[in-house]
Amino acid sequence: MVPKAARAASLRHTDPGEVRLQEALDAVADPVRRSILRTLAGEPDFSRACGTFDLPVSKATASHHFTVLRAAGLLEQVDQGPRRLNRLRRAEFDARFPGLLALVLGESEGERDQAG
Amino acid sequence: MVPKAARAASLRHTDPGEVRLQEALDAVADPVRRSILRTLAGEPDFSRACGTFDLPVSKATASHHFTVLRAAGLLEQVDQGPRRLNRLRRAEFDARFPGLLALVLGESEGERDQAG
DNA sequence: AAAAGTGTACGATGGCAATCGAACAGCTCA
């Protein structure tokens, strides 16, 4: 039998070292994506599947955000059965863009409210 | 005669300490604005008027970008005759968002090319 | 096989920000 095209085929990771500042800033400029990063930062690596995040958007939109974050070198994903587990690429990303991730993770709740 | 409403009336500066991360990232995520910041970083304070920047946009659009940067606490402007001189608020902004400005200023030409 | 659960792909839509030209407002100098 022919090996299955494994769902993981769509899992292309970007080396943080090859990410341009433009892409990194675009990724991090979205509040939903920053929320994902913060949640991830508070949990052990690969302990959170995409569907376990409490996000104010649809499943399709959430999936899109995870794709953007992965493409920006901000997270690594591995498939585990039907789930896709996530890891924040702290060290690698910080090496490429020192301080940027720290700003996102340090963002307090008070600084977030008022949209706009 | 009634004192003129002085052109400077439109010059509202934002204290970098009160800028939210969302606003800072939005400001810095635009390539034209980053170009302004980099140019400014290479010149003495208040030595550059808005019109002296080599930007790929119209006068009206450039004016808009300066307004956004000022509102984000990234620059200080003073009127000198018909000109508006600019100063990069390095220390203040860096105190509020450590490392962010450094990333922008450190962005090399090669990293900028390829749009997208 | 079928059902239930997780996530992606696709096509369409809406809103917002960047952009522009033209008009306006100050300043300086003749």
Place this chain on the structure above:
DNA sequence: TGAGCTGTTCGATTGCCATCGTACACTTTT
């Protein structure tokens, strides 16, 4: 006062991105 310069404001346009629902793909379990 008028001309020339600098920069802002205004209204309109455009392009892009976040968003959505639906359909599909894969996995696990029954």
